[in-house]
Amino acid sequence: MLNPAVTKYFIGVTMLWIGLAESSVVRGANVRYVQLYGQQYVYLRDVAAYYGMQYAVKDKEIILFSKYSRLVFTVDKKYCTVNGTKVTLLFPAVKYNWRRCISSMDFLKTVDPILRHWALWKHRLARIMLDPGHGGHDKGASGKRFHEKTITLALARKVANLLIRAGYEVSLTRNSDRFIDLRQRADAARQIKADIFISIHANKADNSSVTGSESFCMTPAGANSTYSRQASGKIFPGNRYDVNNTALAYWIQRSLTAAAQNSDRGLKHARFMVLKEAPCPAALIEVGFLSNPGEEKQLGEEAYQWEIARGIAEGIQRYHYQLKRRE
Numbered sequence: 001m002l003n004p005a006v007t008k009y010f011i012g013v014t015m016l017w018i019g020l021a022e023s024s025v026v027r028g029a030n031v032r033y034v035q036l037y038g039q040q041y042v043y044l045r046d047v048a049a050y051y052g053m054q055y056a057v058k059d060k061e062i063i064l065f066s067k068y069s070r071l072v073f074t075v076d077k078k079y080c081t082v083n084g085t086k087v088t089l090l091f092p093a094v095k096y097n098w099r100r101c102i103s104s105m106d107f108l109k110t111v112d113p114i115l116r117h118w119a120l121w122k123h124r125l126a127r128i129m130l131d132p133g134h135g136g137h138d139k140g141a142s143g144k145r146f147h148e149k150t151i152t153l154a155l156a157r158k159v160a161n162l163l164i165r166a167g168y169e170v171s172l173t174r175n176s177d178r179f180i181d182l183r184q185r186a187d188a189a190r191q192i193k194a195d196i197f198i199s200i201h202a203n204k205a206d207n208s209s210v211t212g213s214e215s216f217c218m219t220p221a222g223a224n225s226t227y228s229r230q231a232s233g234k235i236f237p238g239n240r241y242d243v244n245n246t247a248l249a250y251w252i253q254r255s256l257t258a259a260a261q262n263s264d265r266g267l268k269h270a271r272f273m274v275l276k277e278a279p280c281p282a283a284l285i286e287v288g289f290l291s292n293p294g295e296e297k298q299l300g301e302e303a304y305q306w307e308i309a310r311g312i313a314e315g316i317q318r319y320h321y322q323l324k325r326r327e
């Protein structure tokens, strides 16, 4: 039995909000939700039905699968995998009595934008603003041989080259070693009426064995960022694109780790200034760790930079493909 303090609702409002079920698999699927720990959660069994997927439980893992997709959640963990790519959740998956649940916010803003292209705002994608992190006196992270500002510019130029060849119009927030403050970067995207904004960074950790890439999107209001314990209810300009931000960061992360063949640290959430103020869907990519000697060496190599750039450019094109899908 449900705890009397817990309110249980059946469908209704949730279904309407999800996007009026333009994809045929959704019709007739009831997604029930339940209020737990002050947060609204949905039953994963219902989420599976909603997508026409099978549902299986194996110890702490919950697996949703079909011919096309496989999602793996773990009870009490704040991440899942979507077709093998790691995706951080906004709230941990939970087990309530015998039911396994994820937050409604994760259903609508993390899972649905990746699985269902109809969930996305179908916008034009012609003009891209690339933002090489740091510059000038702001060197960013430093390894033994390279500064982050140098690597990010080299990468952004290569990504631009590939995207221009693919027919996009591309601008860079900086194309030389100069300082620009964070707010100006978002302003630059607004000025050129960019359709998407991609910020490129390299990482640093105290533990020099840490390697791999991760892609950030703006944290939705009411949730905490991946590396923060504080939720913020404040809505920033970048939150207008929550759903598209997730898809953009996911496709970049997926393509980037495939192209670079490095470790997948996943899609994550952060309220970085450039994401908060972004005037369009945006992502911030941490391509790898300058604090790891091996990865630093790779990041300095032309050939590896082209692999990274190819991963980022392909991720953008895969996101674009989702926008163009009409079936």
Ligand SMILES: [Zn+2]
Binding pocket: 133, 134, 140, 141, 148, 201, 202
């Ligand atoms: Zn940086």
